[in-house]
Amino acid sequence: MKNIPTLYEWAGGKEVLEGLTKLFYEKVLQDDLLYPVFKNMSAEHTRHVAHFIAEVFGGPALYTQGDSGSHAKMVAHHIGKLLTEEQRQRWIHLLLQSADELKLANDPEFRSALVAYLEWGTRIAVINSNLTDNPLQPEAPMPKWGWGEPGGPYQSEE
Numbered sequence: 588m589k590n591i592p593t594l595y596e597w598a599g600g601k602e603v604l605e606g607l608t609k610l611f612y613e614k615v616l617q618d619d620l621l622y623p624v625f626k627n628m629s630a631e632h633t634r635h636v637a638h639f640i641a642e643v644f645g646g647p648a649l650y651t652q653g654d655s656g657s658h659a660k661m662v663a664h665h666i667g668k669l670l671t672e673e674q675r676q677r678w679i680h681l682l683l684q685s686a687d688e689l690k691l692a693n694d695p696e697f698r699s700a701l702v703a704y705l706e707w708g709t710r711i712a713v714i715n716s717n718l719t720d721n722p723l724q725p726e727a728p729m730p731k732w733g734w735g736e737p738g739g740p741y742q743s744e745e
């Protein structure tokens with residue numbers, strides 16, 4: 588059987604993902620639709636998002652251990668932000684544009700897994716942005732993303 592790398596390994600690891608989010612948020616801050624949403628983001632935001640994705644993609648615990656983050660803390664950042672579908676689509680568009688510009692792995696399998704994750708993650712972010720309370724318990728596990736299929740429909744925590 589072939590040795591299948593994690594998405595993290597295939598993407599190129601920590602430096603590649605940090606480079607991706609760095610370029611991405613430079614674009615975000617130039618974008619009329621997203622600038623108002625991100626204008627107050629912290630200096631660490633860019634690296635934290637890279638570390639979150641790295642961990643979800645099967646890499647080391649860069650977000651939960653390195654940054655003292657958790658899935659619930661990440662979700663908390665989106666609560667009440669009232670993000671729109673238009674903003675979500677622009678977010679994905681700029682992220683994928685950054686991936687192309689940086690020549691991230693572009694094989695169909697990797698890009699399919701990446702887009703699937705971004706579709707899932709951004710839709711969850713929009714749902715959470717319309718809530719007033721965090722639906723996650725502090726100890727909720729980090730999501731894990733691999734090469735395969737979602738496995739079932741969205742069902743709320745209620």
Ligand code: HEM
Nearest residue numbers: 624627628629632635636639661664674675678708709712
């Ligand atoms: C896969 C999708 C996403 C992931 C993995 C993600 C990840 C994160 C993480 C890890 C943080 C916390 C950063 C920190 O600790 O400093 C955060 C904050 C935030 N995210 Fe997301 N996010 C996603 C989608 C989105 C989308 C689609 C939007 C808006 C269109 C958005 C808007 C924000 C905002 C406004 C914050 C707070 C920024 C601040 O500190 O002012 N996120 N996100």
